[in-house]
Every structure is written in structure tokens, then in C-alpha cells.
Amino acid sequence: MSSTNAASAPNEDNQIAENEEIDVETLQKPNANLVRARPKLRAIERVPVEIWSMVFEQYVLLDCRVANLLLVCRLWRGIGEQTPRLWRRMLLSADAIPPSLRAGSVHACGEIETVERIRKRAGASLLELTLVLGPNEEQSPSPLVRATLFQSVTHHVLPRVTFLCIIVNPKMSLDLMQESLQGVFSGTLEALESLMIASAHPIGNLYGPLDPVIQMINASSLRLRSIYLENVNRDFITKVSALDLWTRACRITIRNEFDALDATTFERCTRLEFLSFSGELAYADTNHSRKVDYTNLKWFKVGLISMGTLNKLKLNNLHSLVIDCIQTDYPNPSPAPHSIVIPELKVLHLATVSPTAAAMAAPKIETVCLNIPTLKSTDADSVIRELLSGAEGMLKPKHLTITAPVHDKHLLNALRHLPDLISLQLDHQVPFSKMFFREMTPAVSLSRSRALFGRGKKTTKPPLLPKLRALVLDLHKIPTDNLQLDSVKSTIRTMIA
Numbered sequence: 001m002s003s004t005n006a007a008s009a010p011n012e013d014n015q016i017a018e019n020e021e022i023d024v025e026t027l028q029k030p031n032a033n034l035v036r037a038r039p040k041l042r043a044i045e046r047v048p049v050e051i052w053s054m055v056f057e058q059y060v061l062l063d064c065r066v067a068n069l070l071l072v073c074r075l076w077r078g079i080g081e082q083t084p085r086l087w088r089r090m091l092l093s094a095d096a097i098p099p100s101l102r103a104g105s106v107h108a109c110g111e112i113e114t115v116e117r118i119r120k121r122a123g124a125s126l127l128e129l130t131l132v133l134g135p136n137e138e139q140s141p142s143p144l145v146r147a148t149l150f151q152s153v154t155h156h157v158l159p160r161v162t163f164l165c166i167i168v169n170p171k172m173s174l175d176l177m178q179e180s181l182q183g184v185f186s187g188t189l190e191a192l193e194s195l196m197i198a199s200a201h202p203i204g205n206l207y208g209p210l211d212p213v214i215q216m217i218n219a220s221s222l223r224l225r226s227i228y229l230e231n232v233n234r235d236f237i238t239k240v241s242a243l244d245l246w247t248r249a250c251r252i253t254i255r256n257e258f259d260a261l262d263a264t265t266f267e268r269c270t271r272l273e274f275l276s277f278s279g280e281l282a283y284a285d286t287n288h289s290r291k292v293d294y295t296n297l298k299w300f301k302v303g304l305i306s307m308g309t310l311n312k313l314k315l316n317n318l319h320s321l322v323i324d325c326i327q328t329d330y331p332n333p334s335p336a337p338h339s340i341v342i343p344e345l346k347v348l349h350l351a352t353v354s355p356t357a358a359a360m361a362a363p364k365i366e367t368v369c370l371n372i373p374t375l376k377s378t379d380a381d382s383v384i385r386e387l388l389s390g391a392e393g394m395l396k397p398k399h400l401t402i403t404a405p406v407h408d409k410h411l412l413n414a415l416r417h418l419p420d421l422i423s424l425q426l427d428h429q430v431p432f433s434k435m436f437f438r439e440m441t442p443a444v445s446l447s448r449s450r451a452l453f454g455r456g457k458k459t460t461k462p463p464l465l466p467k468l469r470a471l472v473l474d475l476h477k478i479p480t481d482n483l484q485l486d487s488v489k490s491t492i493r494t495m496i497a
Contacts, residue, residue, distance in 0.1 A: 084123035093132035134169030143179030177209035188220035234259035338393030355386035372404035388414035423470035
């Protein structure tokens with residue numbers, strides 16, 4: 001066996017060498033395969049340049065790398081370089097640019113020459129501009145180098161910028177930020193529609209170095225619709241919310257888990273339709289009879305809120321509500337069950353271990369996703385009993401998802417109050433009983449019923465959920481051994497056969 005391999009090795013080497021010679025000769029002669037493919041290439045070349053430009057623009061909308069297009073062929077490279085919208089996303093950083101910021105269709109520029117080339121290709125198209133400050137390390141450039149790089153763009157294209165993002169990386173001091181942005185923003189941002197300010201870590205007094213650009217936006221950006229703030233403190237948000245630019249926003253996203261905000265912070269935003277705040281929303285007004293009007297708000301996500309605060313909000317047009325955690329109202333009393341009416345609410349995502357969530361009522365609710373993050377079944381049972389008690393004004397969704405270690409008995413009692421339920425998904429976290437499967441099955445023959453549950457009279461009562469069309473059970477998260485899991489699966493297959 002080994003001698004055969006040894007004998008064949010020189011032959012393989014000779015074959016490889018011959019192939020290499022053939023490849024060289026082939027490169028020097030017209031390739032027959034390429035000659036046959038020329039009609040197809042010519043067909044591609046006959047496609048109008050405008051069509052290719054439209055295709056490339058759709059490609060960029062998927063946030064794919066432009067460089068991949070330019071490497072396909074000479075034709076595509078030429079078309080790509082002459083399509084301004086492919087070059088509208090620019091990221092400027094004089095510091096080291098991590099791979100995460102180079103991803104997608106953004107063009108990372110670390111030198112003025114690169115900036116000039118991208119800016120020339122972008123032509124007169126609208127631009128999306130990202131400025132990255134830091135991280136401040138030993139080999140980091142001076143603030144003057146950063147400012148010069150930023151000025152190579154901002155002094156020419158600011159009126160055409162529709163998206164402005166400022167990223168502050170770690171170890172950047174306020175003095176370094178102020179020097180790096182010195183003279184960068186001059187002119188107007190009249191086309192700006194979206195503003196993003198993100199800090200890697202919370203920095204106090206961050207508003208100071210950014211005051212010139214914020215004042216410019218306040219004075220000239222009448223088209224501003226979206227504001228995204230990350231790791232900025234409460235003072236920063238308070239100062240921005242006092243400006244006119246705050247009232248223009250239709251979409252506000254704030255990621256800050258460290259400071260609580262008063263609900264009146266967003267009261268001036270009469271155009272606001274989307275609000276996402278990852279921290280605590282509170283209500284500190286001493287006039288408890290006054291409500292904060294969120295007139296046009298349709299999508300609302302909040303990290304922490306009490307039912308007392310929610311009761312102080314006017315949400316007449318709210319369509320979707322996401323609450324990551326419900327805070328108790330102690331020492332104040334909680335609102336009465338089903339007393340907080342949200343008339344247009346259709347989608348509710350709720351995580352709570354507090355039964356006070358039963359204060360909400362939504363006559364048009366369609367979808368409820370309930371997460372009860374507790375290890376005790378008694379706590380989960382208490383929440384389920386209050387939320388789905390059958391009382392007037394109770395939430396009655398058509399689609400329900402429950403993630404909780406609730407006992408079968410309380411779960412079945414709650415489901416009896418939901419006759420219009422169409423789909424049900426359960427992440428139960430505790431084993432299901434045979435009674436649960438018997439109640440959930442609308443029709444089981446007498447023989448199957450006896451085989452599964454033992455002898456007895458065949459049930460004649462109507463199905464628990466007569467309109468149910470989809471039932472999803474996550475059995476793999478149930479703490480049980482393989483024999484019990486196989487038994488449950490076999491039971492389900494027999495009952496639905």
C-alpha cells in the first residue's frame with residue numbers, strides 16, 4: 001500500500017507541473033470557453049447603465065459591502081464608481097477603526113485622501129455621515145488631526161447630510177472631545193432627518209463639547225424626525241428636550257438604564273409616534289390629577305414603569321406597548337384592576353412579577369406576550385389569576401404567549417376566560433399533566449381517551465378553546481427526563497392523530 005503511494009507521488013507532481021505549463025500557455029492564447037461565453041457577456045453589456053445603477057442601489061439598501069460589487073468585473077466597477085448613491089455613507093475616524101464599524105455599505109475613511117475620493121464619487125447626492133472620536137490610546141492622533149479630518153468633509157457637505165452620527169469611544173475626555181470638534185461644524189444642517197449620539201460609557205457633562213452641533217441642528221434642521229441617544233445622562237436629555245428640535249421628532253430612542261426620566265420630558269413632542277426608553281419612566285408632578293398627553297404615540301417601549309405612572313399618560317392612539325419590567329407603586333396605592341384603559345392598543349409585550357399589571361384594559365387587544373421571570377410557581381400563579389381573572393375589562397387577546405412556571409390548574413382556569421383565542425404558545429418550564437392535554441384537545445375518541453387517561457365516562461363538555469388553530473409547546477425547556485419527555489410527545493401525537 002505504501003509502495004504504491006510512493007510510486008504515484010512523482011506522477012502526481014509531473015501532472016501538476018504539466019497543468020501549470022498548460023495554464024500559462026492558455027493565458028497566452030484565446031480561450032475557447034471565453035469565446036463561447038462572449039455572447040452572454042455582450043448580453044450583460046447591453047443592459048442599460050441606469051438599470052445597473054438601480055440594481056446596485058437596491059443592493060446597498062441591504063447594507064452589503066460596495067467593494068464586493070466593484071470586484072465582479074470592469075463593467076460593474078465603472079458603473080459603481082459613477083453611481084453617487086453607492087458612496088453616500090461615510091464614516092470618519094482618525095483613530096483605529098474596529099471591524100464592526102467597517103461592516104455593511106459604510107465607507108470607512110481614516111485619511112484625507114480617502115475622504116476626497118469618496119466625496120468626489122458621492123457627487124451631489126445626500127449623505128449619511130458618522131464621526132468617531134477615540135478610543136484615546138498611546139498611539140492615538142492629536143485632536144488637531146481629528147479636527148482636520150472631520151473638516152475635510154463638514155466644510156463641504158453639511159447642507160446635504162441627512163443622517164449625522166457622533167460616536168464617543170472609551171477614554172475620551174471632555175477636553176479632547178472639544179478640541180477634536182473645534183471648527184468642525186459651521187454652516188447649516190438643513191437636510192438633516194436623523195440624529196444619533198452614542199457614547200461607549202456614560203460621560204458627565206457630555207452636552208458641553210456637543211453644544212455647537214446641537215445648536216446648529218436646533219436652528220437649521222427643520223426636517224429632523226428621528227433622535228437616538230445612548231449613554232447620555234439626564235442633564236443632557238433635559239437640556240436637549242428644552243430646545244425646539246425636540247418638538248420636531250417623530251421617533252425618539254434613548255438607551256440609558258442609569259437615570260430615571262420624568263414623563264413630562266416627552267410632553268412637548270406633539271409629533272411623537274415612536275418612543276423607546278430603556279430606563280425608568282416616572283411621574284413627579286405634584287398635581288396628580290393632571291395627565292401627560294402623548295397624543296400621536298403609536299409604539300411605546302419602556303424599561304421600567306409603575307402602573308401609577310402609566311395611569312398618568314394619555315395614550316389614546318397607542319397601538320403597541322412593550323414593558324420590560326413593572327415597578328410597584330409603594331407607598332402609593334396601585335390603580336384598580338382594569339382601570340387604565342388604552343382604547344386602541346392591539347399588541348402588548350409584558351414582563352412582570354407583580355399582579356398590579358391587571359390594572360391595564362384594552363378592548364381591541366389582539367396579541368399578548370406575557371413573561372413572568374420568577375422561579376416560584378406561586379408567584380406566577382398569582383400574576384395569571386389577576387391578569388386573566390374573567391372580570392369585566394380583562395385582556396382578551398386572540399394570540400397569547402406565556403413564559404412562566406405557572407401551574408396547570410391556574411393556567412386552565414385562565415384559558416377558560418379566552419374563548420376567542422386563535423393561537424397559544426407556552427414556555428411552561430414545569431411538566432404538563434395529562435389533564436392539561438385532555439382539556440386542550442377538542443375531540444378524542446372513547447378508545448383513545450381510555451388508553452390515555454384510563455377508564456371512565458367519555459367527556460361531553462365543549463372544547464376549552466373552540467377557535468384554537470395553533471398550539472406551540474416548548475417541551476425541551478421542561479425539567480424532566482427523556483422517558484417522561486418521550487411519553488408526553490407520544491401522548492400529543494396520539495391525541496392529534
